[in-house]
Amino acid sequence: MIRIAVDGMGGDNAPEPIVKGVMKALETFDNISIILFGDETKMAPYLKTHERLSVVHTPDYLDMGEKDPIGKYRKNKKISMFMALQAVKDKEADAVVSAGPTQALVVGGHFIVRRMPEMRRVAIAPIIPSFDGRGRILLDSGANVEIRPEYLLEFAVYATIVAKHVLKRENPSVALINIGTEEGKGRDLDKETYALLKDSKDINFFGNLEPKEVFMTEADILLSDGFTGNIVMKTMEGAAKGLGAVLKREIKSTLAGKIGALFMRKSLHRFKKSLDASEIGGALLMGLNGVVIKAHGSSNDYAFFNGIRQAKEMVEADVIRIVSQTLEKKADDGS
Amino acid sequence: MIRIAVDGMGGDNAPEPIVKGVMKALETFDNISIILFGDETKMAPYLKTHERLSVVHTPDYLDMGEKDPIGKYRKNKKISMFMALQAVKDKEADAVVSAGPTQALVVGGHFIVRRMPEMRRVAIAPIIPSFDGRGRILLDSGANVEIRPEYLLEFAVYATIVAKHVLKRENPSVALINIGTEEGKGRDLDKETYALLKDSKDINFFGNLEPKEVFMTEADILLSDGFTGNIVMKTMEGAAKGLGAVLKREIKSTLAGKIGALFMRKSLHRFKKSLDASEIGGALLMGLNGVVIKAHGSSNDYAFFNGIRQAKEMVEADVIRIVSQTLEKKADDGS
Numbered sequence: 001m002i003r004i005a006v007d008g009m010g011g012d013n014a015p016e017p018i019v020k021g022v023m024k025a026l027e028t029f030d031n032i033s034i035i036l037f038g039d040e041t042k043m044a045p046y047l048k049t050h051e052r053l054s055v056v057h058t059p060d061y062l063d064m065g066e067k068d069p070i071g072k073y074r075k076n077k078k079i080s081m082f083m084a085l086q087a088v089k090d091k092e093a094d095a096v097v098s099a100g101p102t103q104a105l106v107v108g109g110h111f112i113v114r115r116m117p118e119m120r121r122v123a124i125a126p127i128i129p130s131f132d133g134r135g136r137i138l139l140d141s142g143a144n145v146e147i148r149p150e151y152l153l154e155f156a157v158y159a160t161i162v163a164k165h166v167l168k169r170e171n172p173s174v175a176l177i178n179i180g181t182e183e184g185k186g187r188d189l190d191k192e193t194y195a196l197l198k199d200s201k202d203i204n205f206f207g208n209l210e211p212k213e214v215f216m217t218e219a220d221i222l223l224s225d226g227f228t229g230n231i232v233m234k235t236m237e238g239a240a241k242g243l244g245a246v247l248k249r250e251i252k253s254t255l256a257g258k259i260g261a262l263f264m265r266k267s268l269h270r271f272k273k274s275l276d277a278s279e280i281g282g283a284l285l286m287g288l289n290g291v292v293i294k295a296h297g298s299s300n301d302y303a304f305f306n307g308i309r310q311a312k313e314m315v316e317a318d319v320i321r322i323v324s325q326t327l328e329k330k331a332d333d334g335s
Numbered sequence: 336m337i338r339i340a341v342d343g344m345g346g347d348n349a350p351e352p353i354v355k356g357v358m359k360a361l362e363t364f365d366n367i368s369i370i371l372f373g374d375e376t377k378m379a380p381y382l383k384t385h386e387r388l389s390v391v392h393t394p395d396y397l398d399m400g401e402k403d404p405i406g407k408y409r410k411n412k413k414i415s416m417f418m419a420l421q422a423v424k425d426k427e428a429d430a431v432v433s434a435g436p437t438q439a440l441v442v443g444g445h446f447i448v449r450r451m452p453e454m455r456r457v458a459i460a461p462i463i464p465s466f467d468g469r470g471r472i473l474l475d476s477g478a479n480v481e482i483r484p485e486y487l488l489e490f491a492v493y494a495t496i497v498a499k500h501v502l503k504r505e506n507p508s509v510a511l512i513n514i515g516t517e518e519g520k521g522r523d524l525d526k527e528t529y530a531l532l533k534d535s536k537d538i539n540f541f542g543n544l545e546p547k548e549v550f551m552t553e554a555d556i557l558l559s560d561g562f563t564g565n566i567v568m569k570t571m572e573g574a575a576k577g578l579g580a581v582l583k584r585e586i587k588s589t590l591a592g593k594i595g596a597l598f599m600r601k602s603l604h605r606f607k608k609s610l611d612a613s614e615i616g617g618a619l620l621m622g623l624n625g626v627v628i629k630a631h632g633s634s635n636d637y638a639f640f641n642g643i644r645q646a647k648e649m650v651e652a653d654v655i656r657i658v659s660q661t662l663e664k665k666a667d668d669g670s
Binding site: 067130131142145146177179182186187188210211212213214215216226227228230231232234235236237238239240241242243245246247250251253254256257259260261262263264265266267268270271274275 | 402465466477480481512514517521522523545546547548549550551561562563565566567569570571572573574575576577578580581582585586588589591592594595596597598599600601602603605606609
């Protein structure tokens with residue numbers, strides 16, 4: 001039985017989509033049990049009793065705009081997100097899923113679950129949409145604004161193991177996000193990281209990737225520092241939002257456009273769906289001593305369900321143990 | 336009369352679209368004259384005689400994939416791009432337009448035209464599409480992979496003057512591209528640049544801009560280092576290309592979709608057009624002692640015509656003199 005701790009109060013629309021996602025996951029997967037942390041009176045309208053569900057009541061939770069998660073943690077350990085993380089620390093759960101504020105989850109992850117000894121930093125690794133619909137791992141998407149090449153290599157190793165064992169990609173490749181494809185492009189960080197990735201036996205290096213290929217590339221993993229990764233993720237989001245708005249405006253501006261849209265309804269729906277991150281799931285926090293999934297703040301029940309599915313698959317594949325062994329072996333090799 | 340030097344051989348499809356763009360510009364604007372540098376035999380099929388056109392023959396030009404522009408310049412000054420730049424240096428022309436390789440134009444600009452004494456770096460500043468169709472100045476989009484905050488402030492001042500005097504924006508605002516909107520976000524570079532921009536009297540500071548707003552923002556100028564700016568530009572390009580491909584695939588996958596597309600033909604055309612950079616023109620090279628415009632490598636005649644129009648407007652507005660005066664005054668103030 002895979003035991004998943006869920007923060008019932010995280011996310012823009014919590015607790016409704018969270019609790020509904022939990023119920024759906026329990027119905028779908030018979031090898032999981034869930035401990036749900038949150039305000040019982042607020043969650044009650046959506047809760048059903050289930051033999052594999054236990055609820056732990058706490059009235060305290062974080063606002064999505066929380067600016068001082070460290071201060072909050074110091075003052076109050078009974079916040080739903082922190083209690084869910086504590087359950088992993090105490091070996092009462094194998095994984096955590098929260099749609100709460102990202103930085104709080106990163107901070108709480110560090111303070112409570114702690115880093116794996118073999119990983120020197122923690123990365124935020126969302127799975128972003130791709131043309132082929134299978135998604136790509138983008139990391140670091142915001143945890144480490146400034147970082148060293150060696151740590152990026154560790155991220156690459158972790159992501160490779162996830163791509164192989166969870167996403168079932170054969171010989172997954174790691175691309176370094178850069179401003180040109182040739183070796184020698186970019187900042188010192190990029191050049192040094194290129195050299196490390198190229199020499200590593202633990203990953204399959206794709207080479208540099210210019211983000212004009214971000215949506216079409218064959219590479220499975222897109223790697224950069226947390227500043228650049230965040231910029232790429234948000235620019236994709238901004239472009240998708242902007243192009244969607246332009247398309248809508250142009251369709252609505254003529255009668256023929258509106259008629260066309262009726263015929264095209266299903267195509268446009270599939271178009272929207274293939275860009276919808278909720279189809280794929282949340283972001284993995286890679287580097288913690290446990291499986292921690294950050295579901296989108298705006299998760300609907302289906303998106304949150306997918307976050308739970310991801311957590312289950314990460315535990316089933318025993319990712320943390322494999323990463324730990326791979327990085328330990330690497331250290332022994334002196335590589 | 337505004338005298339414009341044109342590199343007739345730069346660009347993926349040169350010289351045809353270049354020469355056609357030149358002819359169109361001469362017909363449209365009666366206050367310009369053009370000196371066209373390039374291989375006369377190759378340009379001949381598209382050339383017409385015109386009283387304000389002179390052609391300077393040279394058989395030598397740069398490949399679009401040129402990897403060593405500095406070496407090329409040292410060996411051969413008779414390359415069409417370098418001759419066009421030399422015409423500005425020699426005061427035979429007021430501006431240069433080239434669709435040749437960007438790095439070569441940056442290098443040639445430095446070696447031949449030289450930097451303005453008041454600007455300590457040269458930025459590549461394309462005008463990128465926006466929801467409102469008016470475009471936004473993005474800089475630096477690739478000339479300075481690593482840079483100091485003071486130089487970014489100079490870029491902001493230059494871009495503000497272009498936005499005001501050429502693009503006719505009232506009180507144009509400068510946004511700092513960053514991973515969060517609050518002050519204190521980002522790398523040390525971003526925090527220090529934020530402080531400088533906030534204190535400057537020469538610009539109207541918008542604050543931090545997350546690139547999820549890159550297409551919808553009201554800010555006129557989007558500022559970052561050359562690595563980040565390049566990543567934003569290429570991610571926008573990649574997202575647009577990717578989303579376009581998905582949309583096409585989904586439309587083509589059903590008969591209803593295809594019928595819808597017929598009705599929607601004009602809407603889809605306008606959609607495509609509003610994302611088309613050739614509507615807006617090329618990139619400005621800001622910081623050189625002359626007006627240098629980099630037209631897109633894949634410019635068609637209309638795009639190249641727009642590059643010439645931009646050059647003309649930059650000269651008409653006397654941008655370089657205004658920038659020079661503003662930055663000199665700033666130095667006198669000790670600010």
